Amino acid sequence: MASVADHAARIAQLLPRTAVERRALSEARGLALAHDVVARVTLPPFDNSSMDGFAVAAADIGALPVELVVSQDIPAGVDPQPLQPGTAARIMTGAPVPPGADSIVPVEQTSGRGTDGSVVGTTVRLHSVSSAGQFIRRRGSDVTEGDVVLPAGTVLTAAPIGLLAAIGVADVQVHRPLSVLVLSTGSELVAPGEPLRPGQIYESNGPMLAAALAETGAVATLAHFVADDVPAFLDALGTAVAGAANPIDLIVTSGGVSAGAFEVVKQALADRGVSFTRVAMQPGMPQGSGRITLDTPDDSSREIPVVTLPGNPVSSFVSFEVFLRPAIRAAQGFSAAAQHRPKAALPLAEPLTSVPGKAQFRRATRAAGTVRAHGGASSHLLAALAHSDSLIEIPADVTDLPAGAEVTVWDLSGT
Template structure:
């Protein structure tokens, strides 16, 4: 009696990710780009400040620079001895006077506080008076409304570190210490294609004219968008027919000028799934099928000098595996150091009564009560769940969820920023 074939155990996600990242050596070479153009890029050098920010003590309010000890009498009129707008240095503050000052202007020597103009009564210069005057209605505290030199950045500080992915805020920080250009990791060159004779491009065939079994290629759109958000240079190779020769030719051609080949579909075990034999004929396949749901059919290997990642054809499976595996892989190729967002513990406002052998990623969204609601249909083909939801619950294998249980929530914006 013949024995049944031995099935290779499905690989746990954490093990698969570690193996995947072990292959993701940072790409060679860096490039200098305008700070204006560096959003989303990965920094290739530490940024060290050559100056203090702010460069001097300055006012954080429009008002009056004062000596706090001289402002104890709200009926006293204090002469305004000078006017200091932003970008100009004032003179030392004369005893018994105040200085009209504006936000960002340097604090004059001798002043130790700023009083908001709303807390003062101003009087214009009268006949015979050399200057206008004010009454300070609220006794100030020494140091109030003063931004101290270097309180944001001190000279010599490392303000942004090698491997950080640049955000709009970090671009502003780089500019604040004088960097008009930045050294960043090279963009990852990605060849993208889908497999499947059932796939049709939106706009090419009207819904009424779709043949039985045909579906629109949605994966191509969200995968390309996510690659571009990660700063990749994408070559879209379209839809490859479900033939071994066509799949092999597409992989071979894509391997010659790309760092990564990313495919969608064809990585299962059906007779029309040609990715596995095609990759093995050209290179090697070192990772195959994961113990996660959705997303079991996932593959990693090499085709020539290029990395290869094969994603499932079902849209939610493709979407989730991109977030969990492809995104950190691409960031690692760029030398990134923050590869995965941290989950948030929130209460489940739903019941998940049936445990699965695989680690599950459930589409949920936060509600007004501070908990998480579950999308009713968790099928891997229901892309609506990824639009309705605002994140994933990371549910360990073998675990049921009762209403109120704490669960690990990963918001989509943390992945897609």
């Protein structure tokens, strides 16, 4: 049997980095920067006031209070004149500090409150003067031109987007999202909304995997599930790949890969470039991966990576988390930190046993600084999975864990 690490490396190698494309910043949310971004401006670009008030030269101020003539008005956005010695300049938050001024007196410390129109030529009484430089945001105190402000691999969430806009970046080079086809197999499957006949179950892996892919930043195309029939499966694959709105970068199947007599995925793909293997993990032992060349209805043919997940819903979910999510995020250029779920060491609230020789991934919930397995180890317990916020990772050589033992916990609560 392959180890979890072996199979993870195999899946990671299967997926090359996606192409780099230029996108408007507003269209790049959730994608990763393809290159380091170097600031072409300095932030702030000029010394500016952090308060509404009056700009003065500290050396001009003797005993307090002091009354000074207001020599200019500096709203945000203007290029001020140098401060006339012995005067004050009214200044707004964010406006440039005039040359010659080195202190800002907040309006609350002056007689200037309530002045709406022009005050140039009137006087203002200052009740205190801050020490030189206070309430001034210095040019370059945030970013200096030439700085690498964000490294390649940064995922563009709100704050990095704000920073990019602030340095004047209107569009960015990002890795495009992976385009993934999802296809579930199984003669027992029925579409939600239809009646269930004996022996049938509702298809759930497709919708679940499509959502998981979207959370990973990929673009998922969900094909209608197919029965355990090799020609029907291959036909569905070819049709879906040819008809997808985006060229498919990866095919993910679920089901049809275990040791039975009707393993449609295995039978269809084993001699087309996909290797099937057993991975020393629970759930998720039967796995497959490779590249296939599909004859599509439009006669185009391309080599496409394929990952075949087991059909039990929990096995499918855990396999996705362990193998596909990090590999897809790496392919999309995400930084190493953003490829993986946040992991923490937490004590077990209750004892736990695991199987020998296999890494076990137990669904769990965190509370009060501890973690507790939720539901049993069985791979059909979808309700327990849906109420879990974590996975407990138990190494292959560990079988008994007492309450209080520290375990590695994957935080699934983010998207």
